[in-house]
Amino acid sequence: MSKQKDGIKASKTESKRPLRADAVRNEDALLQAAKEVFLTSGVNAPVRDIAAKAGVGIGTLYRRFPQRSDLVASVFCREVDACVAEAATLAAENDPLQALTLWLKRYVSFLAAKKGLAAALHSGDPAFETLPAYFRANFQPALATLMASAKESGEIQTDIDPYDLLRAIANLSVTNNEDDIQHTYRILDLLIKGLLFGGSVSTAEV
Amino acid sequence: MSKQKDGIKASKTESKRPLRADAVRNEDALLQAAKEVFLTSGVNAPVRDIAAKAGVGIGTLYRRFPQRSDLVASVFCREVDACVAEAATLAAENDPLQALTLWLKRYVSFLAAKKGLAAALHSGDPAFETLPAYFRANFQPALATLMASAKESGEIQTDIDPYDLLRAIANLSVTNNEDDIQHTYRILDLLIKGLLFGGSVSTAEV
DNA sequence: TAGCATATGGAGCGTTGTTCCGTTTGTCAA
DNA sequence: TTGACAAACGGAACAACGCTCCATATGCTA
Numbered sequence: 001m002s003k004q005k006d007g008i009k010a011s012k013t014e015s016k017r018p019l020r021a022d023a024v025r026n027e028d029a030l031l032q033a034a035k036e037v038f039l040t041s042g043v044n045a046p047v048r049d050i051a052a053k054a055g056v057g058i059g060t061l062y063r064r065f066p067q068r069s070d071l072v073a074s075v076f077c078r079e080v081d082a083c084v085a086e087a088a089t090l091a092a093e094n095d096p097l098q099a100l101t102l103w104l105k106r107y108v109s110f111l112a113a114k115k116g117l118a119a120a121l122h123s124g125d126p127a128f129e130t131l132p133a134y135f136r137a138n139f140q141p142a143l144a145t146l147m148a149s150a151k152e153s154g155e156i157q158t159d160i161d162p163y164d165l166l167r168a169i170a171n172l173s174v175t176n177n178e179d180d181i182q183h184t185y186r187i188l189d190l191l192i193k194g195l196l197f198g199g200s201v202s203t204a205e206v
Numbered sequence: 207m208s209k210q211k212d213g214i215k216a217s218k219t220e221s222k223r224p225l226r227a228d229a230v231r232n233e234d235a236l237l238q239a240a241k242e243v244f245l246t247s248g249v250n251a252p253v254r255d256i257a258a259k260a261g262v263g264i265g266t267l268y269r270r271f272p273q274r275s276d277l278v279a280s281v282f283c284r285e286v287d288a289c290v291a292e293a294a295t296l297a298a299e300n301d302p303l304q305a306l307t308l309w310l311k312r313y314v315s316f317l318a319a320k321k322g323l324a325a326a327l328h329s330g331d332p333a334f335e336t337l338p339a340y341f342r343a344n345f346q347p348a349l350a351t352l353m354a355s356a357k358e359s360g361e362i363q364t365d366i367d368p369y370d371l372l373r374a375i376a377n378l379s380v381t382n383n384e385d386d387i388q389h390t391y392r393i394l395d396l397l398i399k400g401l402l403f404g405g406s407v408s409t410a411e412v
Numbered sequence: 413t414a415g416c417a418t419a420t421g422g423a424g425c426g427t428t429g430t431t432c433c434g435t436t437t438g439t440c441a442a
Numbered sequence: 443t444t445g446a447c448a449a450a451c452g453g454a455a456c457a458a459c460g461c462t463c464c465a466t467a468t469g470c471t472a
Binding site for chain 3: 223225226228229232257262263264265266269
């Protein structure tokens with residue numbers, strides 16, 4: 001019940017000393033291992049499993065991530081970053097509408113991999129409180145850019161808020177069945193066709 | 207990783223022998239204690255705390271609720287029942303529109319008390335899988351009855367599905383701030399006014 | 413009242429998140 | 443290259459958890 005940790009996440013301006021080489025290597029290995037373990041065993045997988053898979057001791061894990069939830073949050077942010085980064089890649093290699101379409105599917109698969117995590121997000125753990133903001137702050141501009149390009153090139157015509165679209169798709173993706181991702185893809189196609197002519201999207205969920 | 211339990215929940219037709227008096231007393235004490243502990247310490251409170259508050263041993267708790275989640279599920283169902291039962295009470299003591307209004311507020315306060323539980327519901331634990339169905343099966347008829355009465359008496363005029371209304375209000379209630387229940391009440395008033403003239407409700411959530 | 417199935421309670425087991433500290437290792441000045 | 447020290451490591455150990463087990467106690471029926 002004692003929780004007076006600083007929690008400051010090393011802002012970029014801060015620079016006491018550079019991390020040692022083995023430290024960055026291990027941090028990377030931990031994040032990679034955690035991502036895989038979470039995927040196979042769920043977010044509640046024991047930290048020991050993650051440390052073992054990363055080939056480091058538990059002490060090392062806790063040095064970098066003082067609490068279990070910090071590790072979960074870091075993995076989440078990392079995957080958000082990866083998904084967002086792909087928007088630029090896709091935009092560079094495809095025409096606007098195709099880039100938008102491909103990225104939305106990428107976004108759906110991102111959501112699909114976050115099944116167990118969604119429950120943890122609402123668990124009240126303070127380590128997760130900033131994640132929704134991080135989610136929005138990164139995804140909204142990414143989608144906004146893709147949509148703007150497609151609109152400029154005249155391929156789509158809509159005034160829908162990118163964030164509304166992100167939320168709508170997120171709601172679509174909360175299907176209990178695991179392989180219903182194909183169903184989500186089909187609905188997504190409908191949404192994209194909808195974008196071609198403008199309009200709005202409304203959703204409901206319990 | 208071993209989970210081959212029967213899980214059959216003693217259907218009403220089954221009647222080997224009546225429970226012993228102390229058994230029913232303890233079961234009731236456990237459910238009451240669990241409800242209170244969950245409210246103050248969250249759904250993740252240790253079972254030992256609950257057993258202590260109920261004044262029984264842990265063995266007794268586990269005899270009635272073989273798994274922690276069974277206790278959580280039972281508390282949930284019990285509170286659903288209580289809320290549903292109140293619909294009939296309110297209908298008997300008030301005119302239809304007032305009964306409907308009062309019950310919807312009661313429903314909001316029910317939702318407000320389920321904050322931590324919402325996260326557990328999506329945790330994938332099989333003990334929780336039947337709860338959404340239980341939720342709907344009990345709440346929908348209750349609200350449908352109240353709405354039908356108010357419609358017959360000409361006080362409201364709408365063709366909205368009771369379940370849609372339940373879901374919409376549930377979405378409204380997922381506010382992070384704890385005392386935002388007043389805000390929810392205000393929106394609820396709007397919804398009720400909306401019922402007076404018919405229409406539909408659409409919601410969105412991340 | 414006797415007898416027995418039913419119910420009880422809590423020590424104890426295995427697993428978890430987390431701490432602690434003796435040991436190892438990367439880095440940098442000399 | 444080497445010495446020295448802060449940084450990083452690893453894992454035994456601790457506390458708290460969910461859950462099991464069984465000797466004991468107790469409510470019911472005959």
